[in-house]
Amino acid sequence: xxxxxxxxxxxxxxxxxxxxxxxxxxxxxxxxxxxxxxxxxxxxxxxxxxxxxxxxxxxxxxxxxxxxxxxxxxxxxxxxxxxxxxxxxxxxxxxxxxxxxxxxxx
Amino acid sequence: xxxxxxxxxxxxxxxxxxxxxxxxxxxxxxxxxxxxxxxxxxxxxxxxxxxxxxxxxxxxxxxxxxxxxxxxxxxxxxxxxxxxxxxxxxxxxxxxxxxxxxxxxxxxxxxxxxxxxxxxxxxx
Numbered sequence: 001x002x003x004x005x006x007x008x009x010x011x012x013x014x015x016x017x018x019x020x021x022x023x024x025x026x027x028x029x030x031x032x033x034x035x036x037x038x039x040x041x042x043x044x045x046x047x048x049x050x051x052x053x054x055x056x057x058x059x060x061x062x063x064x065x066x067x068x069x070x071x072x073x074x075x076x077x078x079x080x081x082x083x084x085x086x087x088x089x090x091x092x093x094x095x096x097x098x099x100x101x102x103x104x105x106x
Numbered sequence: 107x108x109x110x111x112x113x114x115x116x117x118x119x120x121x122x123x124x125x126x127x128x129x130x131x132x133x134x135x136x137x138x139x140x141x142x143x144x145x146x147x148x149x150x151x152x153x154x155x156x157x158x159x160x161x162x163x164x165x166x167x168x169x170x171x172x173x174x175x176x177x178x179x180x181x182x183x184x185x186x187x188x189x190x191x192x193x194x195x196x197x198x199x200x201x202x203x204x205x206x207x208x209x210x211x212x213x214x215x216x217x218x219x220x221x222x223x224x225x226x227x228x229x230x
Contacts (some may be wrong), residue, residue, distance in 0.1 A: 092208070097143075
């Protein structure tokens, strides 16, 4: 088993750039995925395979990787982006989520 | 359009067995893994386990001794049983489709469709 570590919270003003990190020793060997979860709703995948964006996800959401850390970047943050964000990775036998980061739009 | 619809008992007493079922509408049932994920109130997501159409399962080691996931391919349904529940099992339980691709250099696995979630409360 392995762990993914995220900061508990990130705050940003509207129009600014938010960066949410996810760290784990497994990340150089496996893809990372990002989910957005709003209160009372199921998570929605925002980024897959580190950098790919599903259809319908705004271009302001992007992903990147550097060594053991992957980053979700939200450019030009909007009020509607306030939510919890989770990273996730997987190997052939298990699936793991990070602890989640609450993004607050000031 | 793929939809997952889940149901099951929402209130249990300690030591009882949690049972949930998820039905898949639209899309193929084979070629994916079908997972259960839970989220305690105010906390993060925890993967419980999964099954594919042929009945092959993987479980979270921390829950493996109490979890059984089964599948009924004729109905495109899969189910979760978690026995000997305690208050620590109180959570919203989600079913989800796991998209998997092991053909490339890196293993690909993520959850692309989710059920609506079921709050299960364990209380005496």
